[in-house]
Amino acid sequence: MNEAAQLGSQPRHRVLIVDDEEATRLLLARLLANDMDVEITLAGTCEQALRLGRSYAYDCILLDLMMPGIGGFGVLSALRANSPNATTPIVIVSVLSEPDTVARCMQAGASAYLIKPVERNSLSATVRAQIASRMHPDA
Secondary structure (H helix, E strand, C coil), rough: HHHHHHCCCCCCEEEECCCHHHHHHHHHHHHHHHCEEEEEEEEEEEEHHHHHHHHHHEEEECCCCCCCCCCCHHHHHHHCCCCCCCCCCCCEEECCCCCCHHHHHHCCCCEEECCCCCCHHHHHHHHHHHHHHHCCCCC
């Protein structure tokens, strides 16, 4: 048994970040990587997100709403309907802040909603809480 296992270190979690803006993807990835031991996968299109989401179960997905193609709502619905990520926490990260939009996302299966620009501590705390709720659903 290695030293990290003996110390009870947390396992590395896989996070998928979906946003059509490269600068936003990279910023979210950097913020998470600075605060958590995560393996991050980036997707810049809805099609790429669906392909990745259908081939691997992530521990958490960060998803932008306003994207070309089927958009974030379409990705959310497709992942919830039929994929290894049907129960994966999906955190919407969007500039849209209207209560109706937030409610629509939550009804469609989003686990949490963050409004851009995202504050570093809020991002990390939300992702940690979502992963913890998945790991310990009865807690």
